[in-house]
Amino acid sequence: MKLCVKILLFLLLLQDLCAPLVAAPANIPNIILILADDLGYGDVGVYGAELIETPDLDRLATEGTRLTNFYASGNVCSPSRAGLLTGRYAIRDGLADRTITAGDTRGLPAGTTTIAGLLQRGGYRTALIGKWHLGHHLQAQQPNAHGFDVFYGLLQPNDAGQPLYRDTLALEEPVDQGSLTSRFTEEAIRFIEINAQRPFFLFLSHSAPHIPLVASPAFAGTSRAGAYGDVVQELDWSVGEVLGAVQRNGLADNTIIIFTSDNGPFPEGGTGGLRGGKGTAWDGGYRVPFIARWPGRIRAGSTADAISMNIDLLPTLATIAGMPPDRSLHLDGRDILPVLSGSTDASPHEVLYFFNNERIAALRTRRWRLVLSDYPPWRDAKPVLFEATRNRQVLLFDLVNDPGEQYDMSRDHPEAGQQLLAHLKRGRETLEALSSLSDSEMYEGMDKN
Numbered sequence: 001m002k003l004c005v006k007i008l009l010f011l012l013l014l015q016d017l018c019a020p021l022v023a024a025p026a027n028i029p030n031i032i033l034i035l036a037d038d039l040g041y042g043d044v045g046v047y048g049a050e051l052i053e054t055p056d057l058d059r060l061a062t063e064g065t066r067l068t069n070f071y072a073s074g075n076v077c078s079p080s081r082a083g084l085l086t087g088r089y090a091i092r093d094g095l096a097d098r099t100i101t102a103g104d105t106r107g108l109p110a111g112t113t114t115i116a117g118l119l120q121r122g123g124y125r126t127a128l129i130g131k132w133h134l135g136h137h138l139q140a141q142q143p144n145a146h147g148f149d150v151f152y153g154l155l156q157p158n159d160a161g162q163p164l165y166r167d168t169l170a171l172e173e174p175v176d177q178g179s180l181t182s183r184f185t186e187e188a189i190r191f192i193e194i195n196a197q198r199p200f201f202l203f204l205s206h207s208a209p210h211i212p213l214v215a216s217p218a219f220a221g222t223s224r225a226g227a228y229g230d231v232v233q234e235l236d237w238s239v240g241e242v243l244g245a246v247q248r249n250g251l252a253d254n255t256i257i258i259f260t261s262d263n264g265p266f267p268e269g270g271t272g273g274l275r276g277g278k279g280t281a282w283d284g285g286y287r288v289p290f291i292a293r294w295p296g297r298i299r300a301g302s303t304a305d306a307i308s309m310n311i312d313l314l315p316t317l318a319t320i321a322g323m324p325p326d327r328s329l330h331l332d333g334r335d336i337l338p339v340l341s342g343s344t345d346a347s348p349h350e351v352l353y354f355f356n357n358e359r360i361a362a363l364r365t366r367r368w369r370l371v372l373s374d375y376p377p378w379r380d381a382k383p384v385l386f387e388a389t390r391n392r393q394v395l396l397f398d399l400v401n402d403p404g405e406q407y408d409m410s411r412d413h414p415e416a417g418q419q420l421l422a423h424l425k426r427g428r429e430t431l432e433a434l435s436s437l438s439d440s441e442m443y444e445g446m447d448k449n
Helices: 002-018 055-062 077-086 115-121 177-194 226-248 310-320 337-341 414-430 439-443
Strands: 030-036 065-067 125-131 150-154 164-166 169-172 200-205 255-261 290-293 302-304 352-356 359-364 368-371 395-398
Touching: 030 226, 030 310, 055 226, 055 255, 055 290, 065 337, 077 115, 077 310, 115 125, 115 200, 115 310, 125 177, 150 177, 177 200, 177 226, 226 255, 255 310, 310 337, 359 414, 368 414, 395 414
Parallel strands: 030 200, 030 255, 065 302, 125 150, 125 200
Antiparallel strands: 065 290, 150 164, 164 169, 255 290, 352 359, 359 368, 368 395
C-alpha cells in the first residue's frame, strides 16, 4: 500500500513538472496571495503590534502599500473565503450561513467562477497551498474542481485529527499541526521554482494562527505574546521565505504579492484597539491587515484609507491579469487597483455590508458604521439587541473620530443614520432576499426597521 501511494505521489509531481504551457498574454504578472487564518488587525508590526515581531511583513509594507480600512467579507472562515475567491458576498453562493464544519455537506457550488478559475483560463498555472474550507464532502466541492491545478493542504477547518491532502490523495492523518507552516512554505517555494518561466497564481492559505496554536520547535517560546505570538512569528518567517524565493528566481519586478487575513482574531490576538473579534458584528471581527507589493506599479511605503473588502480581489486581479470578468457574474467587489497604485484615494464602494449568518449585521461608509446587533454566526445563538433612549434602534459610530465604536452618534447625526438605513433597505431587498432562512428565523427577536 505504501509503495502504491509513493508511486501515485511521484506521478502527481511529474504531472506538475510537465504540465503544458497555456498561451498567456505577454508580461502579465505572477500573483501570490498569502492569507492568514484568524490574524487580528493589530498583530502585525506596521499595524501596531508590540509583543509580536513581524520584520518580513513590515518589510513587505515598506516596499509596497498598506490599506488601513480593508475588511474580510465574513467574520468567520468559510463566508470570508467564499467572498475572497468569488468577488461576491457569500450569501450569493449559499455559504453565508455560518462556517463549514467537519460533518457539513455544503460547499462552493459547481461552476462558480473563482480567482483561480479565471486566471487558469487566462493561461496561469494555479495552486492552493494550505487551507481550503469551502467544501470537502464531494470532489466537485474541492480545490481541483474550482480552478486550482495543484492542491496541497487541508480541506476542512483547522482542527486536530484531519488529513493532509495532495490534490485528492490523503497523505497523513492526523496531520502534524506543528509542521504545517513550514510544510506549506516548502510547497509554495517549490511551486514558484517549477513555474518561474510561466505566469502563475499561488494562493498560500495558511492555517495559522487559527487554534490549535502549535508552533514548530524553532519558533516555540520566541515571542512575548505566548503561543499565539510564536505562531504569528513563524507565519512572518514564511512570508520572508516566499519573498526570498521570488527574489532568487528573478521574479520580484513581475510579481504582485498580497497579504491579508480571513477575519478578526479568536480567542487570542490583537485588534489594534478595534472593538470585538471573530464572530461578532463589531469592526474587529472584519477589519484585517492588507499589504500589497508590486514594484513599479505600487508606490513603496504608501498607505491608503479607502474602504475596501476581500470581494475586491477578484475584479482587481482580473484587471491586473488583463482579463476583465464578465458582467454576468454579478460581482459585489470592485477593482481597487487605482487605490493600490495611489492614483486615487477614493473607494469604489459607497457602502460595504457585513453579514452574520444570512443577515446584514452592520454597514460601513467612509465615515460611518451602523451596527444592528452583536449577533454570533451560529443559528442557536441569540442576538444581543441594542436599545437607544427612545424606541429600539441601531447604533451609529463615527469611525473617523471613534474607531473603537464606543459612542453612539445616532441622536447627534440622524441624517447619517437615515442614509445608512436606506442602504440597509436596499441590501435586504437585493442580498438578504437570497437567504435560505425563513423571515422568522432571520429576524427572531429583532426589530426590522
